[in-house]
Amino acid sequence: MQVRRILSALLCATALTLSAAAQAYSVNDSGRLLNAQGQEIRLNGVNWFGFETTNYTLHGLWTINWKDSIAQIKASGFNAVRLPFCPNTLRGVAPNSINYSANPDLSGLNSLQLLDKVVKQLSAEGMYVLLDHHRPDCNAISELWYTDSYTEAQWIADLKFVADRYKSVAGVIGLDLKNEPHGAASWGNSKATTDWNKAAERAAKAVLAVAPDWLMFVEGISANDGCSDYRAYWWGGNITPLKCYPLDIPRNRLVLSPHVYGPDVYMQPYFSDSAFPNNMPAIWDAQFGFAASLNYAVVPGEFGGKYGQGQAKDKIWQDKLVDYLIERRITNFFYWSWNPNSGDTGGILQDDWKTVRSDKLALLKRLMVVNASTSSASSSVASSSAASSSAASSAAASSRAASSSSVSSAASSSRAASSAAASSAMAASSSRASSSAASSAASSAARSSAASSAASSASSSSAAGAGSVSASYTVNNDWGSGYCATVRLTNTGSSSVTWSAAMNVEGKLSQMWNATWSQSGSTVSFKGMAWNGSLAAGAVNTSIGFCANR
Template sequence: MKRLLAFVAAVLTGGAVLAASPATAATPGFWHTSGAQIVDASGAPVRMTGINWFGAETANYSPHGLWSRGYRDMLDQMAGLGYNTLRMPYSNQLFDAGSAPNSIDYAKNPDLQGLNGRQILDKIVAYAGVKGMRVLLDRHRPDSGAQSPLWYTSAYPESRWIADWTMLARHYQGNPTVIGADLHNEPHAIQGGGGACWGCGDAATDWRLAAERAGNAVLAANPDWLIVVEGIDCVDGTGEPRCGWWGGNLTGAKQFPVRLSKPDKLVYSAHEYATSVFPQPWFSDPAFPSNLPGLWDHFFGYLKKQNIAPVLLGEFGSTLTDPRDKVWLRELMKYAGTGAGGTSFTYWSWNPNSGDTGGILNDDWTTVNQAKQSILQPYLIPPSGGSGPGPDPVGACAVNYHVDNAWNGGFTATATLKNTGTATLDDWALGWNMPAGTQITSGWNATVNQSGQHVTAKAPTWAPNLAPGASVAIGFQATGNSTSTPSGFALGQTACTT
């Protein structure tokens, strides 16, 4: 997550967790690079416009928010908003025998019951593939407690870091949903000396050398993956400013590039944050915001502009509480550009519980922060090429809509959902669109929420499943005109007959 400069005393604890997937493939083929462009197996340009979903790197050992919603429902919404890539943080501790996933509502996630952390990643990766999304695995921390400046600690040495990466590389080999390895999140220096360096030649602290060791080990296990290497914060002898965000400074790569056994698998990654995260000096520069493109060129953009290698903006985010934050985000998106040739990015974060940035979701874990989404939306490339029905097909459905009572300015109505398929609908969620000028104020027999004109009615906790042939009457009260009929009743991507 958020990173401070090496000279900052306060340490921000990060946290972004995501899940991975096993054998269900998304669009066929694996990615590689050509100059500064990521391309697919046919050589066509591709671009990540994605989101971070954290939690698996924390002591929950699973993506956050599963206490509130089903993981499929989350991924449906991400894909529907246009995010084509999921960056999924994890910690090495996730794979320890005693690391039991927790804080999951199993009524909403019944197929996660009894699974370990990697198996939950498998479920998420599988369904992400169904949605046509790609997954980038992010080794966020060695343990679940806090971010580390180096890629190893005494409890989780470099050998364990590499062993877990090669395990995951083999585990997901042949599955094009998983596109690669973000080797270590936000390497950085330590105030007063120590921590990570770039190009210093010390095997214990030189992040560039460590990235080569781990990256080549991963490619030996799985030659199809991209290897994502983040910057550090401070690099001497590369001009001013010499310090940036944790993970955000790639100036050292000009003199000391990362050397991989397969050079066309290298992607550099930078992190970038707003002044509400930390008041970097460039935010108070009288030239702000016209100073930002030159700053970004200095730290990471030169790699793309000089056709050296692709760059991924692996984390960037803001609460938008400071007026400069919105300016910064708009400028960063313009700098990233549009279309497949633009700079790849994965926004931080999906989660609303990111303390210094908030999320795309509001605190209810369901509705969308439209102030943020509206800035990102023009730059998103939606997922495509999903592999078809999910692990638990939604089958078929029918809806009978009826106005029960009406008065001047309001009404009550019932939408009766019937499972007309042959499979049980687990943790169902019925969506539809209300006519303009109508607003639902309350609901019953389901958790009913309206965002804009779209409504989602989710299964109640006391009756999460709907058997074949069974029905449920979803009631609601609304303001507006009762004579206009709702439309678009559907379970996920499956339209219901009406």
């Protein structure tokens, strides 16, 4: 009875009205993602969490304006956002930890209305949206798709509700059916109460009956009794049993979405192998890469780390993973996370919720450059390179001046608790790893790893900027035919300036983020946007970066 009452209430909710027409998405025989016109689409994605927590809204709204941050995501080159949510968000409860002085248009809205507004805005900006059923109780990631207080029927009802509500929104590509199955979750055909693959099949069938043009993102599990090597796989990271038990989900709707992490989340034994990081490709092949070779669509839904600000090996690991993804043509992705308040990974944004980690962005630009150069056609919904011109850069509206409200619980990450306090449930994230060792030669790995680990003075250029600002750049990643770099601006004067700068670069820029720019010959001229255009006396700005082709 309770399930029927909840379902009835959800289905009777006011329908979301949007002007954009629905898009049909599919997977072709080669595992490529297509739009309704049969053109290949590319997902340069990031996770922005918060709707899956007891704040029931995007995190960061205690200090930033939500539309400004969406514009900044787009200006940074991302064209897709994975939005985790929990069931209570769908019930229209009261959100908290929102600074309404910075976000006056959100005043009076409940959690579902906020989700509507965010989904609508992302789609209106030409971005893709992946909705992710993340936590059943808005507090912790469950092992299975149901709990003692949240039934399978409720789970499927919620998925169907989401599908019905957003199926007509052009940018919404589909659903991640359940975040990070692990622990008791199995993959086979003999354990009805724990076989995640069978539950995913039931859920996908129900969702596709409502939204037949959506993509079904299915994550893996952790350990499995059969058809799986003994590895401490990451939560949601083991899709090896697919070899023995293929999913009964239409291949043109199925996307495999493993999660994979490195030393910053947990220091697994294979990170200490003498062959590290060259042992990693064989491990990734066994965990999920094999599926790409079988022409499944494979889109990592989460990967990330502090990238040099935590475990020393994490940067090496992330560099190697990007090498691997490029080599295996697994270049659609959702990075964890946009938020800086993920305790074990940090974010694309720094702790001020405004400044971009240019080194992380340079890493991900390598995947974006591959996506831009190999895409068969531009998408009708989103551009794969939103930061390649001054017009795109200007899309990042000025951040509104707003005082930070005091927030405690709002700073918890959706995968691990905030650095201030980790809950026991999230502290168990050490289970999300896998083990094994085998070396694999990668043609460009050594070059890319060396280029991204540190830059020499030979790869830097500098020039005097307007007023008292000097500019230089350092190459973070170099793959021969191109490279990505971080720009360093320094105000050497005694007063604040509105800066502009010029410098000589090698090759032709394909994109620059967090600045407007133009190029004449080898000279690139650039200046800040409304939210980063001033530089205080003695201050340094490293939020700007670029990629170039030789």
